[in-house]
Amino acid sequence: MSSAGRFVTFEGIDGSGKSTQARLLAETLRAAGRDVVLTREPGGSPGAEEIRRLVLEGEPDRWSAETEILLFTAARRDHLERTIGPALGDGKVVICDRFADSTRVYQGVSRGDLRGLVDRLHDLMIGREPDLTILIDMDPATGLDRALGRGGQEERFEDFGPDLQRRMRAGFLALADEFPARFRVVDGNRGIEAVAADVRRIADRSLS
Numbered sequence: 001m002s003s004a005g006r007f008v009t010f011e012g013i014d015g016s017g018k019s020t021q022a023r024l025l026a027e028t029l030r031a032a033g034r035d036v037v038l039t040r041e042p043g044g045s046p047g048a049e050e051i052r053r054l055v056l057e058g059e060p061d062r063w064s065a066e067t068e069i070l071l072f073t074a075a076r077r078d079h080l081e082r083t084i085g086p087a088l089g090d091g092k093v094v095i096c097d098r099f100a101d102s103t104r105v106y107q108g109v110s111r112g113d114l115r116g117l118v119d120r121l122h123d124l125m126i127g128r129e130p131d132l133t134i135l136i137d138m139d140p141a142t143g144l145d146r147a148l149g150r151g152g153q154e155e156r157f158e159d160f161g162p163d164l165q166r167r168m169r170a171g172f173l174a175l176a177d178e179f180p181a182r183f184r185v186v187d188g189n190r191g192i193e194a195v196a197a198d199v200r201r202i203a204d205r206s207l208s
Contacts, residue, residue: 005088006207009099009130011175013168015146016138016188017195022097024196025203029093034207037087040097041075045082048075065111072103073121080126093207099130105171110164132206134199135176136188140165 008025010018019040026038042052055063055071063071076099087094100122108115144165176183184202188195 005091006093006132007084007088007096007128007130008093008132008134008203008207009096009101010134010136011098011101011105011172012136012188013138013140013143013165013172015143015148016136017146017192018134018136018188019097020192021134021136021186021195021199022095024192025199026095028196028200029095029203029207035090035092037083037092037094038097039079039083039094041079041099041102042072043075044079044084044096047078047082051075051078065107065114066117068111069103069107069114069118069121072107073125076100076103077125080128084128096130099133100126101133101172101175104175105168109171109174110167129179130182132202133179133183134202135172135183135185136195137169137173137185138188140169142189143169 010022012018022040023038026036029036041048042055043049051071051074055068055075084094084096100118103122104115104118108118141162144162173185176185184206186195186198186202
């Protein structure tokens, strides 16, 4: 088994099941003897978790898209410094629920034509892309119903409504076309085990 760390991200619209699939893949890889760090964005380090509360709670218009980009980039930088980078340096598999592609879609496409700003900040402050990105593709209406059904406090983006969900799905699929070397698209409109089986096959091919 290679000693090099591998960086895997899960992306998708709200309610797509990507968090569940990230957890299941982490459990599968650990059972196979891999050293795995399961993390999330925004968050994944103490400072980034504080920023998470700022951006995911409150009214939909609490922040402008430009302010959100700065907050997410700050959280991602702290996450990279304190969690992702050290784990990869130790040869671990890092599985992250969302990363820069979410910012490219949410703030860069869905809330304004700000993709260029997102990419410039990413190049300046992050400078790292995943080795593998698994996109769980989900019908937007179904995803929104699932997300709102969770009943938690972190519903600021779900509260933007179904039109944003449709635009986000289109944005994620466009990114998969833009970065075909690292993106793999999985149909999330199925049962959890069927989706997990596809994710395991992708991981086996990419992480062996």
